[in-house]
Amino acid sequence: SQQGEEDPQALSIQEGENATMNCSYKTSINNLQWYRQNSGRGLVHLILIRSNEREKHSGRLRVTLDTSKKSSSLLITASRAADTASYFCATDVEGNMLTFGGGTRLMVKP
Amino acid sequence: KAGVTQTPRYLIKTRGQQVTLSCSPISGHRSVSWYQQTPGQGLQFLFEYFSETQRNKGNFPGRFSGRQFSNSRSEMNVSTLELGDSALYLCASSLAQGGQETQYFGPGTRLLVL
Numbered sequence: 762s763q764q765g766e767e768d769p770q771a772l773s774i775q776e777g778e779n780a781t782m783n784c785s786y787k788t789s790i791n792n793l794q795w796y797r798q799n800s801g802r803g804l805v806h807l808i809l810i811r812s813n814e815r816e817k818h819s820g821r822l823r824v825t826l827d828t829s830k831k832s833s834s835l836l837i838t839a840s841r842a843a844d845t846a847s848y849f850c851a852t853d854v855e856g857n858m859l860t861f862g863g864g865t866r867l868m869v870k871p
Numbered sequence: 872k873a874g875v876t877q878t879p880r881y882l883i884k885t886r887g888q889q890v891t892l893s894c895s896p897i898s899g900h901r902s903v904s905w906y907q908q909t910p911g912q913g914l915q916f917l918f919e920y921f922s923e924t925q926r927n928k929g930n931f932p933g934r935f936s937g938r939q940f941s942n943s944r945s946e947m948n949v950s951t952l953e954l955g956d957s958a959l960y961l962c963a964s965s966l967a968q969g970g971q972e973t974q975y976f977g978p979g980t981r982l983l984v985l
Contacts, residue, residue: 794973801908801959803875804976849914857904857965857974858927861914 784850875977896964
């Protein structure tokens, strides 16, 4: 079963706009990770945020974590066509057993 | 440093056959995890190996098995293949035993069962 639920399931924006994706989960976590996947290929790690952290930045990415609401958001600023991909949140509850959400399909139009 | 590698990249099998997939982790990584990705069920955890021992197992039937060698390379085996086993199989490696560690994924093996 999936621990995380992502919202929206699909998002279409123009280049230069910001994209925000949300993830909700059900149980307490050690950390939450965001991954990107292009066209059914392998997952590319974007960012890991620990349960005692509230916000993290990496380049054009900003991730927030609200453990009281069991939710996280991924913001991609100034999006580019190359950002077109599926984005997944994954929670680490026990060891290295990641539980993934259903993903958000992002399309960035040039 | 070379990334996680998986072989083969593509595989076609028929129902009833068995298949073995291989994963080589990033050098120095001792934990290898396997995931199955299908359109219907999404990404699901299969199992994790650390120092040649299975530490966690997902909710999959016993037809799915794996092992890890002393050099941390891992294999997973699926016996008596079913049509529903058609999926992208991903392996991931990480440094430590668990928690707070980034998992790095390989490109996956796409299995088609006919």
